[in-house]
Amino acid sequence: MSNDRITIPIGPQHPALKEPLSFMLTVEGEQVVDSALRLGYVHRGLERICQRRSYVQNVHVVERVCGICSHVHSSTYCQAVETLLELEVPPRGLYLRALLCELERIHSHVLWLGVLAEILGFTTIFMYTWQDREIVLDIMEELSGGRVAHAANIVGGVSIDVDEDQIEDIQERLDNLEPQLARFVDLVHNERSFQARTRGVGLLPTGVARGHCAVGPTARGSGIDVDVRRDTPYGIYDQLSFSVITVDDGDVWARAAVRAEETMESLDLCRQLLKGMPKGSIKTRAPRRVAAGEVVSRSEAPRGEVVYYVRSDGSEQPARVKIRTPTLPALSTLPIQLQGVNTADIPVVLAGVDLCIACADR
Amino acid sequence: MNVSQIVEALQQNFPDETIEVRDVPMRDTFVELAADDLHAAVTLLMERFDIYHLSTITGEDTGDAIVLFYHFWDGQGLTLCTLLSREAPHIPTLTDLIPGADFYEREVHEMLGVMFDGHTDLRPLVLPDDWNSPPPLRKEEEEKEDEQ
Numbered sequence: 399m400s401n402d403r404i405t406i407p408i409g410p411q412h413p414a415l416k417e418p419l420s421f422m423l424t425v426e427g428e429q430v431v432d433s434a435l436r437l438g439y440v441h442r443g444l445e446r447i448c449q450r451r452s453y454v455q456n457v458h459v460v461e462r463v464c465g466i467c468s469h470v471h472s473s474t475y476c477q478a479v480e481t482l483l484e485l486e487v488p489p490r491g492l493y494l495r496a497l498l499c500e501l502e503r504i505h506s507h508v509l510w511l512g513v514l515a516e517i518l519g520f521t522t523i524f525m526y527t528w529q530d531r532e533i534v535l536d537i538m539e540e541l542s543g544g545r546v547a548h549a550a551n552i553v554g555g556v557s558i559d560v561d562e563d564q565i566e567d568i569q570e571r572l573d574n575l576e577p578q579l580a581r582f583v584d585l586v587h588n589e590r591s592f593q594a595r596t597r598g599v600g601l602l603p604t605g606v607a608r609g610h611c612a613v614g615p616t617a618r619g620s621g622i623d624v625d626v627r628r629d630t631p632y633g634i635y636d637q638l639s640f641s642v643i644t645v646d647d648g649d650v651w652a653r654a655a656v657r658a659e660e661t662m663e664s665l666d667l668c669r670q671l672l673k674g675m676p677k678g679s680i681k682t683r684a685p686r687r688v689a690a691g692e693v694v695s696r697s698e699a700p701r702g703e704v705v706y707y708v709r710s711d712g713s714e715q716p717a718r719v720k721i722r723t724p725t726l727p728a729l730s731t732l733p734i735q736l737q738g739v740n741t742a743d744i745p746v747v748l749a750g751v752d753l754c755i756a757c758a759d760r
Numbered sequence: 761m762n763v764s765q766i767v768e769a770l771q772q773n774f775p776d777e778t779i780e781v782r783d784v785p786m787r788d789t790f791v792e793l794a795a796d797d798l799h800a801a802v803t804l805l806m807e808r809f810d811i812y813h814l815s816t817i818t819g820e821d822t823g824d825a826i827v828l829f830y831h832f833w834d835g836q837g838l839t840l841c842t843l844l845s846r847e848a849p850h851i852p853t854l855t856d857l858i859p860g861a862d863f864y865e866r867e868v869h870e871m872l873g874v875m876f877d878g879h880t881d882l883r884p885l886v887l888p889d890d891w892n893s894p895p896p897l898r899k900e901e902e903e904k905e906d907e908q
Contacts, residue, residue, distance in 0.1 A: 449902070481785045611812070611861075624813075630833075693785050693788070694786060694831055696786070705815045705831060717820075722816035
């Protein structure tokens with residue numbers, strides 16, 4: 399019977415999936431030979447909603463594209479509108495915006511490592527990661543009032559500010575977080591059972607990753623040296639120093655190594671931002687009406703390049719807002735990563751992609 | 761990415777066409793060319809300039825035409841724009857050159873009804889399987905929705 403092929407539907411509602419996504423997996427024995435996926439179960443038509451709301455209202459619409467990296471979406475959108483308005487955001491506003499972006503990256507990566515650990519059977523690591531993620535969420539909650547949806551961005555800057563005591567307090571908490579993050583890096587590099595489950599699983603060679611326009615940790619885990627923060631600096635990233643982590647292995651382990659090491663880079667970026675935080679205003683006043691024009695705004699979200707195309711026709715509402723989230727190119731690599739894997743490794747490969755279906759559907 | 765070299769190369773390859781170029785803020789350049797030339801232009805970008813990263817495809821119905829924007833990126837943006845007729849919009853697929861264009865083309869297909877010639881699988885990506893109405897981002901559909 400080993401040559402018989404069976405097609406197994408998984409999802410859209412499935413106990414192993416955290417978000418609705420539908421798979422048709424064709425297996426031969428215990429090996430995946432083909433897979434097809436179907437999106438759309440949480441499609442909310444956000445691009446169209448943006449056309450019917452004002453530029454100001456849309457900040458809150460785009461913040462709901464993603465339930466994990468909400469801040470980077472409103473940042474990228476505000477950046478687009480500010481460029482169309484030719485507004486100069488005060489440096490302090492840009493620093494605070496970037497601070498939340500980097501905290502968000504730490505929380506997203508640590509959350510992801512916990513999800514992967516749980517799937518691998520490392521419940522202890524899942525508990526540790528999510529406990530440490532709380533440190534970051536607490537900081538973000540104190541800064542903005544929200545754990546995940548921060549509503550910190552406005553067109554022209556940010557609506558949150560910090561005082562000296564808060565900066566000192568955040569620095570202290572980051573100091574406490576550092577050894578924990580270092581422990582996760584150590585785990586990825588040295589824990590044998592972690593490596594046994596992730597090495598050589600979900601392979602994505604460099605050339606294939608390029609062809610599928612992979613972004614973020616998926617691309618960097620396949621040896622593609624790319625990071626929007628460095629390659630097309632936006633905000634104040636040209637004034638900060640950080641390393642872009644790349645690993646050539648192209649498997650789930652490589653993606654884990656990239657993300658774990660990136661949390662250390664982001665922690666360092668947070669320190670640079672807190673230390674160099676300039677005094678002054680956090681926002682500048684923005685007009686409601688935007689002159690006709692178009693812009694392509696890019697940012698590096700935790701999952702990779704986010705793209706917003708915004709076109710204005712001179713009215714108070716945008717004529718077109720196109721949102722490309724990093725999950726979409728990551729999903730397009732999934733059938734390749736699943737090719738030939740053992741059925742027991744399917745959840746590991748799915749977790750390795752860092753899926754955010756709400757993002758992909760919009 | 762040297763944009764002026766790219767534009768020059770495109771102009772040399774398509775001498776009969778007028779290629780319009782405009783700079784867009786945030787380090788992006790928009791190059792407008794004919795739909796028939798798009799596939800050859802992308803081949804040129806890939807072979808001569810090693811530009812392979814297609815960030816996404818934006819489709820828009822302006823009321824007069826369907827506009828497609830192919831957003832490429834290589835440290836800075838290069839967007840190829842092309843106009844299609846509203847009656848029967850079609851354009852060659854890029855999936856043979858860039859497999860990653862698959863999802864983007866499928867989304868433009870379902871949202872605006874653009875046919876990508878040569879694409880083997882234009883199933884809906886985000887709309888329901890039983891979607892019977894016209895493509896939702898067509899101008900008349902948007903206007904209908906606005907009236908409600």
